[in-house]
Amino acid sequence: MPSQRRKFTREEPESRRADLIAATLDLMADAGPAETTVRAIAEEAGLSQGMIRHHFSSKEDLINAAYQAHMAGQLEGSERSVAGDTARARLARFVTASLTSPVVDPRALSLWAAFIHMVRRDPAMRATHEENYLAYRDRLEALVAATLAESGRTATSEELRRLAIACNAVIDGLWLEGGALPDAFAAGEIEAIGRASVAALLGLPLDDGTEE
Amino acid sequence: MPSQRRKFTREEPESRRADLIAATLDLMADAGPAETTVRAIAEEAGLSQGMIRHHFSSKEDLINAAYQAHMAGQLEGSERSVAGDTARARLARFVTASLTSPVVDPRALSLWAAFIHMVRRDPAMRATHEENYLAYRDRLEALVAATLAESGRTATSEELRRLAIACNAVIDGLWLEGGALPDAFAAGEIEAIGRASVAALLGLPLDDGTEE
DNA sequence: CGGTCAAATATACAAACGTATAATTCAATG
DNA sequence: CATTGAATTATACGTTTGTATATTTGACCG
Structure with missing residues (x-):
């Protein structure tokens, strides 16, 4: 044969x-x-x-490459369509994009959990992780600062830091809940709660600016 | 020999x-x-x-038992010292307890990530998970409702639901960030941001009521 | 259109895994 | 103090893992 x-x-x-x-x-x-x-x-x-x-060169090498590819896609998802005439509108769109599929997704949550142990041990993966994480946080803090300034609000750098942390936290938390219980929310509900929450945290109205 | x-x-x-x-x-x-x-x-x-x-009876059985023991400890940590004369004070203390070690801890975050995949596949672990998760969320919603009522604020059940989700999200997000980057926050900072954020989300002051 | 070489497949191998079983040893009991 | 039985250790077994090696094959080139 x-x-x-x-x-x-x-x-x-x-x-x-x-x-x-x-x-x-x-x-x-x-x-x-x-x-x-x-x-x-x-x-x-x-x-x-x-x-x-x-x-x-090894299975570990493949895992590293996969993690890098995934993280790049996640950041790109949040950056998508961050535009608008005002800082307020740009922040609203950033929040919305960060809470929309495929950023919020059971798959993304699963991957995050799957990789976190490797991230903790492998320096190369750790570097990739911190780089992407801090890039997101800085981006959010800059948008918050611009939005406050645009409204004539003043904030010390310490206040700004705390506000950015809180906004980041509510986005992260919604990302977590939306990924863990995808059927527990109506379409667009997580994004709406996210925008309203960031607005409440900043003490500013925060409609999308492009919806009618 | x-x-x-x-x-x-x-x-x-x-x-x-x-x-x-x-x-x-x-x-x-x-x-x-x-x-x-x-x-x-x-x-x-x-x-x-x-x-x-x-x-x-098997390794899997041991893993299940370990998960159950861990989750019970986590819930107990959040419930610890939830007391006070006013609903507002009880909510503040609940938020504080939920954001204090050992609830917020790199170890707790690691365990959460380690178990999430098993939770998704094993029905027994899934049941344990949902039971504890919903217990926490209901507890928070009840505290929020009591706090609003105490302040003479009215809220539809839909508004209440959204507020509870938002409060839960900011707590979850801070839990996540505090566990992932334990050295990025000063002592007591996460708890303070958590109380201030919940206060901003509810539009109510929310000091602890027992600190002086 | 035959020659060449990397791309692929197939197979083999040592190590580690969860599990099963046999052999011991501690402590209680009468 | 001998007996007994469960708790504990030790060892073995089949499977699966990541990796290494040998063999084949597809496509490009002169």
Whole structure:
């Protein structure tokens, strides 16, 4: 009987790497880290398991790459369509974008939980993590500062810091609840609560500015 | 050469179970779920690995028991010293207790992340999770309702729901940030931001009532 | 259109995992 | 103080893991 070796087509390494990263994130989110084995990843990607060590130096290397790809996508999601004539409108849109799918998503929450232990131990992943986290926080603080200034409100840097932390917290908390209990909220409800909460924290009205 | 079998003392099954649970939580929080093997647990507890299947029907059974023990401790932490003459004071103390160690703790955050995937798959753990989560949320909503009523404020059940979600979110978010970056906040800062944020969300002053 | 080389597959291997079983030892009981 | 039984240790077993190696194959090039 002749070999039953399966047929395959050659692809560019970049494409194969992307496929393996996507398969890794899918498994990590749906099945969990324990089930994310090299064999499961290869099967999910429709490849043989040898491909992992052919395109990445180790499984850990692949996990790192997957984490980086995921975090980049998350930040991009929050930055999406942050525009508007006024600082107030830009802040409102930033809050809305941060609380809209796919940023708020059971999958994103699953991935966050799956990666956090690796982040704590691996310096490379830790660096990626802190970089993205602080970028988000600074972005929010700048938007809050601009919004306060625009309304003629003055705030010390200490007050500004506390306000940014509180706004960040309410967004994080809603992100967490929305991801953990996706069916517990109506469409658009989390975004609305987020905008109203940030408005209450700042003591300013904060409608989106583009809705009618 | 005679046997080098190690000496041991008999303990009550309950005590051994508690030791194994404590070792499991320590490992889960510090080393992560991947390193929490039956051998590592037994070594952490100072016992032989056979003890796990002698006192629990499987490793999974032990994990379940450890999760239950952890969650019970967390809820107890938030309920601690929730007292006061006024609803406002009780709410302030509830917020404070929810944002104080050991509720806010890198260890608690680690454990939450470690368990979330198991919670999603195992019905028994899911039941434990939802029970404790909803108990917390209902407790908070009741305190918010009482505080509003005390101040002569009226709120529809829909408004109340949204306020409770927002308060819960800011507490969750601060819990998350405090656990993730414990060195980024001064002592008592998270609690203070939490009380001020809940006050701003409700539009009511919310001092602790017992501090001087 | 045959030659070449990386891309792929297939297989093998040592280590570690959860579990099962056998062999001991402590402490209570009469 | 001998007996007994559960608590405990020690060892073994089959499976799965990440990794290493050998073999095959598809596509590009002269």
